[in-house]
Amino acid sequence: CGIFGIYNNSDANILTYYGLHSLQHRGQEAAGIITFDSEQVMVHKGEGLVADVFPSSTLEKLQGSGAIGHVRYSTAGGSGYENVQPFLYRSNKETIGIAHNGNIVNATMLRDQLEENGSIFQATSDTEILAHLLKKYHGTFIERLIQSLNDLDGAFAFIVLHNDTLYAMRDKNGLRPLSVAKLPGGGFAVSSETCAFDIVGGTFIRDIEPGEIVAFSGDKLVSHYYSTATEHDMCMMEYVYFSRPDSAIEGVNVHTARKRTGAELFLESHVDADIVVGVPDSSTSAAIGYAEASHIPYEMGLVKNRYVGRTFIQPTQALRERGVRMKLSAVRAIVEGKKIILIDDSIVRGTTSRRIVELLKTAGALEVHVRIASPPIKFPCFYGVDTSTFDELISNRMDVATLCETIGADSLVFLSEEGLVKAIGRKTADGGKCGGCMACFTGKFPTAVYDELDNANKI
Numbered sequence: 001c002g003i004f005g006i007y008n009n010s011d012a013n014i015l016t017y018y019g020l021h022s023l024q025h026r027g028q029e030a031a032g033i034i035t036f037d038s039e040q041v042m043v044h045k046g047e048g049l050v051a052d053v054f055p056s057s058t059l060e061k062l063q064g065s066g067a068i069g070h071v072r073y074s075t076a077g078g079s080g081y082e083n084v085q086p087f088l089y090r091s092n093k094e095t096i097g098i099a100h101n102g103n104i105v106n107a108t109m110l111r112d113q114l115e116e117n118g119s120i121f122q123a124t125s126d127t128e129i130l131a132h133l134l135k136k137y138h139g140t141f142i143e144r145l146i147q148s149l150n151d152l153d154g155a156f157a158f159i160v161l162h163n164d165t166l167y168a169m170r171d172k173n174g175l176r177p178l179s180v181a182k183l184p185g186g187g188f189a190v191s192s193e194t195c196a197f198d199i200v201g202g203t204f205i206r207d208i209e210p211g212e213i214v215a216f217s218g219d220k221l222v223s224h225y226y227s228t229a230t231e232h233d234m235c236m237m238e239y240v241y242f243s244r245p246d247s248a249i250e251g252v253n254v255h256t257a258r259k260r261t262g263a264e265l266f267l268e269s270h271v272d273a274d275i276v277v278g279v280p281d282s283s284t285s286a287a288i289g290y291a292e293a294s295h296i297p298y299e300m301g302l303v304k305n306r307y308v309g310r311t312f313i314q315p316t317q318a319l320r321e322r323g324v325r326m327k328l329s330a331v332r333a334i335v336e337g338k339k340i341i342l343i344d345d346s347i348v349r350g351t352t353s354r355r356i357v358e359l360l361k362t363a364g365a366l367e368v369h370v371r372i373a374s375p376p377i378k379f380p381c382f383y384g385v386d387t388s389t390f391d392e393l394i395s396n397r398m399d400v401a402t403l404c405e406t407i408g409a410d411s412l413v414f415l416s417e418e419g420l421v422k423a424i425g426r427k428t429a430d431g432g433k434c435g436g437c438m439a440c441f442t443g444k445f446p447t448a449v450y451d452e453l454d455n456a457n458k459i
């Protein structure tokens with residue numbers, strides 16, 4: 001999912017619309033915006049793309065100098081209108097709004113406890129738990145927030161509105177990104193990705209730190225830490241696949257990092273070929289990196305139909321298969337009679353690679369050598385990415401040689417774990433190399449995962 005917020009700007013509604021629009025790649029199932037100030041709170045949300053959910057007549061009605069927004073890609077809880085965010089809670093005493101990216105791994109346990117104590121949940125999403133925890137604790141809002149966040153395990157970036165104030169926070173492991181920018185017309189913007197700041201004219205200030213709550217107050221940012229047991233375990237898939245190439249995730253530009261994965265793949269796995277082709281759009285950067293390093297020309301061997309959504313985000317396999325078929329075509333004039341190095345960012349279910357090798361061969365390619373700019377995904381992610389069962393993951397079911405045969409490639413090599421860490425080039429506070437979360441490759445989950453592993457086996 002993608003989350004975005006505005007504090008203290010008279011164009012909160014429009015800026016949030018633009019912000020969400022530039023985060024659309026993070027979720028296309030639903031979108032929502034809450035606007036607010038000391039006088040009022042308004043909400044509009046719906047299923048579909050940002051542009052469809054918010055015609056200008058609807059957007060104009062959302063008044064207030066603050067806003068929180070969300071684009072949804074369903075993981076925990078499933079789809080359906082009742083799970084569309086942001087969530088809004090109004091009582092006689094206070095108004096609370098919540099936008100969440102991530103997944104709470106101890107949600108089932110917390111929900112059971114809360115329900116035993118009388119909570120009634122509206123939706124099946126794990127996000128609602130924060131609202132109920134906030135109601136359970138007493139004290140100032142920040143005290144309640146600190147206590148509530150300490151109960152949560154897993155991955156979260158939250159933007160929370162309370163009456164006329166705004167808060168932004170990240171989990172202790174810093175699994176999901178969240179950054180802050182200053183706006184030219186006054187006030188601040190908060191976003192899952194920095195690409196949204198460019199579109200609203202914001203100037204990046206800094207990332208929210210793991211375990212940190214930033215409270216927006218007038219023209220100041222007030223920082224609170226709810227935990228000191230923090231780590232920097234940023235999701236490596238943010239660099240490999242999710243984020244937009246023009247975003248910087250914890251200081252590392254995504255396009256540049258992807259180019260380095262391509263260069264690293266060349267060092268680890270080179271074969272002779274005529275052209276390098278990337279699977280558009282997410283693998284273009286890695287393919288350019290490979291071409292640069294190998295001095296083999298980068299070519300547009302595949303074109304993408306822009307009007308089909310991201311295949312993976314389609315909730316069922318049948319829709320996904322059809323999505324891939326409608327989405328990509330081979331350029332016969334380019335690929336016919338050629339030996340091709342085909343770069344993709346990742347293999348999850350194998351749908352894309354199998355289809356593309358077939359496309360290229362049908363269009364006359366002599367050889368297709370598939371190179372993947374990340375290691376094999378063997379474990380489900382419990383932190384907000386929709387690969388929830390072991391069975392769905394093709395690299396969990398077969399080794400690389402069998403997979404190569406299955407997708408019909410002439411050779412198949414994945415980037416090594418070390419190669420990925422080196423390419424992304426994240427640094428720890430003391431300047432050392434830092435891998436971030438690689439659990440879907442390694443099975444080393446940075447948090448407790450409760451019964452998620454068992455459930456993932458069963459589903």
Ligand code: 5GP
Pocket residue numbers: 237241279282283310311312313344345346347348349350351352353385386
């Ligand atoms: P597959 O087709 O193997 O199931 O999925 C891998 C392909 O889907 C890659 O081309 C990748 O760019 C794309 N993709 C779409 N959504 C996701 C996602 O959420 N995670 C990953 N790793 N790849 C995704």
Ligand code: SF4
Pocket residue numbers: 175234235236237238380381382383384385437438439440441
């Ligand atoms: Fe990201 Fe993989 Fe970790 Fe999930 S398990 S947070 S997809 S790196």
Ligand code: MG
Pocket residue numbers: 279280281282283344345
């Ligand atoms: Mg792709």
